Amino acid sequence: MPQTILHVDMDAFFAAIEIRDNPQLAGKPVIIGGDPNSPRGVVSTCSYEARKFGVHSAMPIAQAKKLCPQGIFLKGNMDKYVKVSQELILIFDEFSPLVEQLSIDEAFLDMTGCEHFYQDFTSMGQAVKRRIKEKLNLTASVGIAPNKFLAKLASDKDKPDGLTIVEDIPPFLDSIPLEKMWGVGKQTHKKLLSMGIKDIPTLRQTPLDILVRELGKQGYQLYQLSRGIDNRAVETTEETKSLGAEETFPIDIEGEAVKKKLLLLTDKVARRLRKQGSSCRTITVKMRYPDFSTFEKSHTLLEATADTDKIYQTALDLIKPYPGPFRLIGVYLSNLTNMVSKNLFEDYSKDKDQLWETIDKLRDKGLDIKKASVLKRKDK
Amino acid sequence: MHFNCSKDTLLAGINIVQKAVQTSSSIDIYTGIYLEATSNTLTMLGTNIDLSIRTSLPVEVLEEGKVVVEGKLFADIVRKWSQEKPINVELDENTNNIIISDGNDNSSFKAQIKTMNVDDYPPFPDPQQEIEEGEAKYWDIPQKHLKKAINSTAFSAAKADHSRLYLTAILLESKNAELRAVATDTHRLAYYKIPGHEGDVSAMITAEDLLDIAKLLDDTDETIRLTLTPRRAFFDINDTTVVSRLVEGNFPPYEKVIPTQHKTVVKVDRQALIDVVDRIAVMIRGASTFMVKMTIKDHYMTIASGELEIGQAQERIYVDQEGEDLEIKMDYRFLFEGLKTINGEIVEMQFNGPEMAILFKSEEMPGFIYIMMPLIV
Numbered sequence: 001m002p003q004t005i006l007h008v009d010m011d012a013f014f015a016a017i018e019i020r021d022n023p024q025l026a027g028k029p030v031i032i033g034g035d036p037n038s039p040r041g042v043v044s045t046c047s048y049e050a051r052k053f054g055v056h057s058a059m060p061i062a063q064a065k066k067l068c069p070q071g072i073f074l075k076g077n078m079d080k081y082v083k084v085s086q087e088l089i090l091i092f093d094e095f096s097p098l099v100e101q102l103s104i105d106e107a108f109l110d111m112t113g114c115e116h117f118y119q120d121f122t123s124m125g126q127a128v129k130r131r132i133k134e135k136l137n138l139t140a141s142v143g144i145a146p147n148k149f150l151a152k153l154a155s156d157k158d159k160p161d162g163l164t165i166v167e168d169i170p171p172f173l174d175s176i177p178l179e180k181m182w183g184v185g186k187q188t189h190k191k192l193l194s195m196g197i198k199d200i201p202t203l204r205q206t207p208l209d210i211l212v213r214e215l216g217k218q219g220y221q222l223y224q225l226s227r228g229i230d231n232r233a234v235e236t237t238e239e240t241k242s243l244g245a246e247e248t249f250p251i252d253i254e255g256e257a258v259k260k261k262l263l264l265l266t267d268k269v270a271r272r273l274r275k276q277g278s279s280c281r282t283i284t285v286k287m288r289y290p291d292f293s294t295f296e297k298s299h300t301l302l303e304a305t306a307d308t309d310k311i312y313q314t315a316l317d318l319i320k321p322y323p324g325p326f327r328l329i330g331v332y333l334s335n336l337t338n339m340v341s342k343n344l345f346e347d348y349s350k351d352k353d354q355l356w357e358t359i360d361k362l363r364d365k366g367l368d369i370k371k372a373s374v375l376k377r378k379d380k
Numbered sequence: 381m382h383f384n385c386s387k388d389t390l391l392a393g394i395n396i397v398q399k400a401v402q403t404s405s406s407i408d409i410y411t412g413i414y415l416e417a418t419s420n421t422l423t424m425l426g427t428n429i430d431l432s433i434r435t436s437l438p439v440e441v442l443e444e445g446k447v448v449v450e451g452k453l454f455a456d457i458v459r460k461w462s463q464e465k466p467i468n469v470e471l472d473e474n475t476n477n478i479i480i481s482d483g484n485d486n487s488s489f490k491a492q493i494k495t496m497n498v499d500d501y502p503p504f505p506d507p508q509q510e511i512e513e514g515e516a517k518y519w520d521i522p523q524k525h526l527k528k529a530i531n532s533t534a535f536s537a538a539k540a541d542h543s544r545l546y547l548t549a550i551l552l553e554s555k556n557a558e559l560r561a562v563a564t565d566t567h568r569l570a571y572y573k574i575p576g577h578e579g580d581v582s583a584m585i586t587a588e589d590l591l592d593i594a595k596l597l598d599d600t601d602e603t604i605r606l607t608l609t610p611r612r613a614f615f616d617i618n619d620t621t622v623v624s625r626l627v628e629g630n631f632p633p634y635e636k637v638i639p640t641q642h643k644t645v646v647k648v649d650r651q652a653l654i655d656v657v658d659r660i661a662v663m664i665r666g667a668s669t670f671m672v673k674m675t676i677k678d679h680y681m682t683i684a685s686g687e688l689e690i691g692q693a694q695e696r697i698y699v700d701q702e703g704e705d706l707e708i709k710m711d712y713r714f715l716f717e718g719l720k721t722i723n724g725e726i727v728e729m730q731f732n733g734p735e736m737a738i739l740f741k742s743e744e745m746p747g748f749i750y751i752m753m754p755l756i757v
Contacts, residue, residue, distance in 0.1 A: 277757075302539060303567075309543060337669045341567040341711055342753040344737060345632045 004111040004121075005234065007143045007151035008092070008128060011160035013105035014045040014076055016138050017084055029053060029068050032076040033061055044076065048160060082248070084136060091131055100234045104292050106155075108148055110234035125163040149182050149230035156180070169228035173200050182230075183221055191215065200226055243280070245269040246330025252290050254324035262319060263312050265331045270308040274360055278336045279304035283311055285318040286330035294328070304337050381445025381471040383417045384483060385437065387461045393424045393437045394455045396620055399592050400426035400433040401451035409500045413454055415469070416446035425504055426451065431589055432505055432623040447471055447478055448496040457491055471495070505623045510609035519579045520603040521559060523617070527597040529561035529572050530590045532748055535717050536570035537563040537587035546629035550587050552606075554579030558747075562634045563587055568714050568752035569634060570721065575747070581606070584627040585613050593622050638749060639739050642730035644703040646676055650727040650742070654719045656683050656695045661712050663693045671755050672712040676731070677705040708734045709755040718750040 010016065014032040019025045029050035033043040041061040053068035064071065085104045092099045098110035111124065118124040125142040132140050143154025145166035153176055154164040166172045178199050179189045195214060197203050204226040211219030224230065245265045253261060262285075273280060284298040297318040305311060315331050394413070402410045405428075414425035422439040426432070457480055461467055468483035476495050481487035507516050530550065538547035551562045559577035563570050583606075596617045597604070607614040608626075615622045660672055663685040675682040679701045684694035708731065719727065724744030731738055740750040 337671075338757055339669055339671050339709065339755040341714070341755050342735065343566050344564065344569060344637045344751065344753055345566055 002112075003146055004115055004124075005145055005148050005151040006096075006109040006111050006125065006128065007145075007148070007155040008107050008109065008132075009141050009143075009152075009155045009159070010088070010105035010132075011139045011141055012045050012047050013084075013138075014081055015047040015050075017081060018074055018076075019047065020137050025072060029055070029071040030074065031055060031061075031064055031068065031071045032074050033057075033064075046071075079250070084138075087136060088132070091128075091135055094131070095128055098234045098236055100236060108151065108234045111144070121165045121167075122163065125165065129161075129163065147228070147230040148232050148234065149225055150228055152182070153180065166228075170204075173204075173226070173228055176200060178203065181222070181225060183218060183225070188215070188218065188222075243269050243272055243278075243334075243336070244284075244286075244330055244332035245272075246286060246328060248288075248328045249326070252325035252327050253329075254326070258319065258324055258326060258329065259316065261329055262315055262331065265329065266312040266315055267308050269331050269333055270306060270311050271360055271363070273333055273336070274306045274357070276338075278338050279306045279340055280311070280333035281305075281335035281337070282333070283314045283318070284332040284334065285315050286328070286332065287319065287322055287324075287326050288328035290325060290327050292327075296332075300335060304335075304340065381415070381417050381447055381478075382443035382469070383422055383439045383441045384466055384468050385422070385439035387458060387463060387465070387467055389437050389439065390422075390458050390467055393422065393435050394458055396435045396596065397424045397426035397433045398451060398455055400428055400431045402428050403452050409448065409496055409502070411450055411452065412448040412496050412501065413451040414446065414448050414498070414501050417441045418444050425501070427502055427504065430586075430625045433620065434504055435620040437619070443470075445471055446498050448498050448501050449478055449493050450496070453493060457493075505612055505614070507607045507609050507612075507614050510611060517579075517581045517608045519554065519577075519581050519606040519608070521577065521606060522601045522603050523597040524599045524601065525559060525574050525577075526604065527594050527599065529559060529574065530587075530594040532572045532721055532745075533561045533563040533570040534587040534591050534594075535563075535721060536565060536568050536750070538565035541565075544629070545586075545627050546584055546631055548586050548588070549584035549627040549631070550590050551582070551584050551631045551634070552590075553582035555582075562631070564632060564634065566632065567711075568718070568750070569637065570718075571634060571638070571749045571751075573747045581608055583608050583613050584629070584631060585624050586627060589622070589624040593617070593624075596620055596622070637737065638751065639730065639732055639737055642703065642732055642739070644676060644701070644706045644731040646681060646702075646729050646731075647700040647726050648681060648697065648729065650719055650722065650725060652697055653681070653683075653727070654716065656697050657712055657716050657719070659695060660685050660693055661716065663688060663691065664712060670711045670713055671709050672715070673707065673709050674715075675705075675707045676701060703731075706731050706734065708738070710738070710752065711755055714752040718752060722748060722750060 015030045018030055018032065027049060030047040031043055031050050032045045033041055043055060043057050043059045043061060043064050045057055046055045050068055050071055055064045055068050055071065061073065081104060089099065089101060092107055092109055096109040096111055096114060100108040102108065118127065121144045125144050129140055129142055132138060139161040141155045141159045141162040143151045143157065143164050145151040145154050150166045150169065154166050155162070157164040178184060178192065184192070191214065192203065197206055203222060208220065208223045211223050215222065245268045247261065247265060281304045282298055282300045284296050286294065286296045288294040299314050299318055301314065311333065397413060401413055405411050410428050416423045417439070418441065420438060420441050422437045423434065425434050458467065465482040468481050470479050472479055477492040478495055479490060479492050481490045533550050537550060541547045547565050553560050554577055557578050558573040558575050560573045593615055605616040611626055613624050613626055660683050664670060667688050669686060671686050673684045673686070676699065679699060680696045681699045682694055682696040685692055718740050722740055722742050722745055724742035727740055727742050729738060729740055734754060735756055737751050737753055741748065
């Protein structure tokens with residue numbers, strides 16, 4: 001079934017927000033990132049005016065200063081950007097039930113089946129852009145295409161404030177530089193050049209067996225992408241049939257603080273699990289780093305459990321290899337079942353299950369029962 | 381130290397002690413195998429906080445002495461050794477390396493391995509030294525009985541339970557002149573008793589250690605000696621001693637939960653039922669639940685999967701039924717493992733309604749009982 005995928009990429013997101021809130025900055029080279037006096041900071045975003053000087057994101061601040069001494073350097077306000085990002089997601093939700101947020105300032109919207117609400121793809125794209133402009137007074141670049149790969153390339157085609165619709169795939173793809181392709185990093189680009197492949201048309205003419213021989217699985221992927229084929233679905237982060245709790249921290253956390261937060265989140269979600277009379281087998285921990293890169297790790301237990309300790313132990317084992325700091329952590333429980341194996345000894349022993357039942361009951365009566373390990377020293 | 385032996389001999393020793401040698405530890409010496417050569421015997425030791433193993437092998441000793449070498453490295457070298465060549469191990473007193481070769485002057489393979497300080501190696505536990513803390517108890521058990529007791533019960537112990545370690549153990553005890561072995565994860569219980577065993581002991585030892593011990597046991601009437609101190613169990617099996625730390629805690633009151641009556645009894649062809657469960661399980665693997673529904677009615681037992689996303693399956697089998705009809709839900713893994721462990725052509729299953737324990741027994745395996753709890757919503 002043909003899909004309609006819309007990719008939204010905000011234009012110079014952090015810089016645009018600063019300019020919006022301080023119009024005096026308009027038209028000036030605004031550079032956001034790190035502490036301008038620290039040698040280690042890097043540029044996280046810069047306005048299009050700054051880009052004219054050769055400044056780009058991930059460049060060391062010191063270098064940006066050399067290239068653009070007249071630039072206006074700002075540390076940025078992450079909390080504010082996150083708030084704007086949340087409002088942005090609400091706008092996307094108006095347009096499609098299937099939204100995949102890729103990062104703080106870009107998302108895929110699966111518009112398949114919504115085409116008839118609009119006169120054509122151009123008015124669909126304009127509607128999204130107009131709504132963002134109205135509500136947030138920011139501009140976005142939009143790409144509309146039959147799949148995620150092409151939609152993302154399309155939104156990048158005509159930045160800023162662009163709108164690109166991909167209907168005729170080969171001519172569109174042929175205008176894209178090879179190194180902009182998904183999966184073509186520095187190493188792969190070098191490898192392709194050494195194989196005599198310098199652009200997408202040449203890539204498309206290269207036989208599949210040669211690509212696979214030279215690049216393995218990625219060769220197959222490039223073969224598909226060079227033909228504009230990409231079957232990835234838009235994936236919403238909300239998993240069905242799962243319970244979860246996550247928290248974004250005002251200050252990034254690491255070490256012992258991670259353990260405490262993890263325990264509090266586990267306790268919260270395990271209590272909800274018990275309340276609905278369920279047990280879970282799969283435990284997922286979500287981690288988000290200060291740079292917004294986010295990933296998840298899961299473990300499936302042999303036996304379903306509703307025991308806070310057991311869930312916490314599993315979650316802790318999952319997060320242990322990652323030192324942080326984190327700006328967000330979350331605990332998700334899935335593979336839920338309401339069938340439990342009875343306890344042979346329930347008449348004879350005060351077992352864990354009953355312990356939690358009792359604790360939950362006391363909490364329902366308003367008693368604040370916490371694990372001692374989450375208390376601060378002064379509370380003890 | 382200098383000795384000579386065949387690959388098979390040395391490897392057999394390594395395989396016995398290696399379980400107690402850690403592959404990584406913040407304390408280096410715990411990653412070592414201790415080797416001591418005396419009067420044509422090589423004694424090998426592996427030890428860690430929970431488990432210590434000692435074994436002796438007949439080897440040709442050219443010079444007595446002792447060393448500690450990194451266990452995994454030594455084991456891997458021996459494993460890769462070519463079958464035909466003898467292994468010659470010699471300590472170079474100047475470098476404190478051991479030299480492993482085939483003993484020829486023009487030996488084609490030669491490895492030098494650094495040794496660790498022998499004096500750092502922890503002393504092997506000695507029951508005599510622990511007796512001061514309390515009286516040691518001795519129990520002589522025919523090898524085949526202990527082996528059977530371990531292998532029939534270990535599967536019911538919990539695989540891991542940080543807060544209730546006693547659930548990972550098998551309870552070995554003598555009571556009413558019986559040797560008893562019991563394991564439970566609180567959802568099922570395996571209980572095996574063998575009469576004719578006077579004694580006065582009771583010890584919890586992890587199922588994991590006992591399964592390794594069972595591998596050293598033969599199917600003979602020859603006895604092994606179990607020595608219990610307040611903290612440890614010492615198993616003396618032929619030329620090997622295994623010392624396992626006792627698991628602490630109170631074992632659940634297993635005798636009280638064994639059903640004494642029943643409302644429904646079926647006798648069923650064990651292998652046929654195993655095959656049925658195995659076929660139905662194909663549907664369940666990958667599902668979030670392990671539930672199967674068992675229906676007993678008019679001399680037929682039906683095993684059915686739940687209504688799963690991928691579909692549903694069921695199969696019925698003829699059974700010899702006495703008593704009420706019944707519909708009961710259970711974890712198919714508990715059913716499967718119980719049926720696999722019990723011996724005999726025909727297995728008897730006793731029920732007391734959909735929320736009560738199910739008891740399994742077989743005439744061909746007297747003394748064995750398996751109990752499992754049903755699944756309930």
